[in-house]
Amino acid sequence: MDPHLEFHTPAPGFLLADERTESSFEQIPVIDFADVASTDHVKRRDLADKIRDACINVGFFYVKNHPIPESTIAGAIRAAGDFFALPTDSKLALDIHKSANFKGYTALLGENANPEGRGDLHEGFDIGWEEQGAGPMAGLNVWPRDSDLPGFRDRVLEYYRAAVKFGQSLFPLFALALDLPENFFDDKTTKPAAIMRLLHYPPQAPALDDDGRVIGIGAHTDYECFTILWQDAAGGLQVQNADGKWIDAVPIPGTFVINLGDQFARWTNDVFKSTQHRVTNRSGRERYSMPLFFGTDYDVLLEPLPSCISPGQTPKYEVVTAGDYVQSRLAETYAHSKGD
Ligand SMILES: O=C(O)CCC(=O)C(=O)O
Numbered sequence: 001m002d003p004h005l006e007f008h009t010p011a012p013g014f015l016l017a018d019e020r021t022e023s024s025f026e027q028i029p030v031i032d033f034a035d036v037a038s039t040d041h042v043k044r045r046d047l048a049d050k051i052r053d054a055c056i057n058v059g060f061f062y063v064k065n066h067p068i069p070e071s072t073i074a075g076a077i078r079a080a081g082d083f084f085a086l087p088t089d090s091k092l093a094l095d096i097h098k099s100a101n102f103k104g105y106t107a108l109l110g111e112n113a114n115p116e117g118r119g120d121l122h123e124g125f126d127i128g129w130e131e132q133g134a135g136p137m138a139g140l141n142v143w144p145r146d147s148d149l150p151g152f153r154d155r156v157l158e159y160y161r162a163a164v165k166f167g168q169s170l171f172p173l174f175a176l177a178l179d180l181p182e183n184f185f186d187d188k189t190t191k192p193a194a195i196m197r198l199l200h201y202p203p204q205a206p207a208l209d210d211d212g213r214v215i216g217i218g219a220h221t222d223y224e225c226f227t228i229l230w231q232d233a234a235g236g237l238q239v240q241n242a243d244g245k246w247i248d249a250v251p252i253p254g255t256f257v258i259n260l261g262d263q264f265a266r267w268t269n270d271v272f273k274s275t276q277h278r279v280t281n282r283s284g285r286e287r288y289s290m291p292l293f294f295g296t297d298y299d300v301l302l303e304p305l306p307s308c309i310s311p312g313q314t315p316k317y318e319v320v321t322a323g324d325y326v327q328s329r330l331a332e333t334y335a336h337s338k339g340d
């Protein structure tokens with residue numbers, strides 16, 4: 001049997017629900033992924049245990065020794081710089097509001113991640129899974145003309161494919177971390193609902209956030225299972241602990257940040273944390289980042305895992321499909337600028 005598919009037998013009576021904490025972390029753990037492709041089950045179990053710890057206590061962790069080549073990252077970031085430097089009219093020709101499935105360009109203040117906010121001080125470019133029939137969120141991406149931006153599409157797709165592959169390699173580890181068979185998510189992630197964004201945050205002018213309602217991206221949780229985030233050296237990402245304190249997710253060269261989203265919180269009845277986070281770019285220079293949000297296939301039901309519900313406990317969330325959930329959250333986020 002392929003050791004990756006080996007079934008892990010949970011300890012008798014093991015209840016993940018008993019592990020739920022409201023811990024007030026002060027630091028975001030760094031996890032070494034050198035053993036991610038190991039066929040040694042003990043090493044993978046060890047990695048999964050570290051992931052479980054981070055998911056239960058923080059909802060965020062850094063990954064070092066990740067598999068994405070630095071040249072692929074550099075190519076995508078160069079593409080982002082070139083794209084956001086285009087004239088506004090060329091970018092608005094790709095306006096996300098013209099797309100049926102949330103693909104394309106979001107102008108400054110076009111998104112409002114926190115409903116209390118007045119628009120987010122970033123611009124973005126979104127692409128996703130192109131295969132038709134993968135649900136209403138899938139469909140063709142929109143791209144600038146190659147003559148306007150030679151090489152853009154190839155560089156962005158090279159990064160997208162590498163990040164999707166990385167994401168696919170994480171699902172078996174999350175399954176192990178949840179004491180499930182490593183292949184638990186295989187039939188739920190056949191058409192990866194993976195949305196990737198290029199983000200550009202101009203330096204934050206002090207006057208803008210007089211009332212704290214216009215920042216780079218307002219406090220929010222992500223909607224999918226997990227996010228693979230590359231951030232540049234500018235800093236400004238913060239993560240909220242259970243006491244409400246904002247902890248800096250300082251950029252660490254050579255790492256990715258992984259954070260959990262609402263789909264995993266729903267599978268686990270909040271044993272795994274979908275942690276609030278926000279960005280304020282006070283570095284005095286441009287900030288670029290690239291999140292890839294990895295969800296399950298559109299029709300997968302977000303049903304709580306039995307091990308995450310204590311006897312007599314009522315599940316916290318109504319069961320919905322993963323796709324309907326993400327689609328409704330995206331609609332809320334962009335409603336703010338629709339029709340402008
Ligand atoms: O830019 C970042 O560092 C975070 C972006 C983010 O939280 C998001 O797009 O959901």
Ligand SMILES: [Fe+2]
Nearest residue numbers: 220221222277
């Ligand atoms: Fe986020």
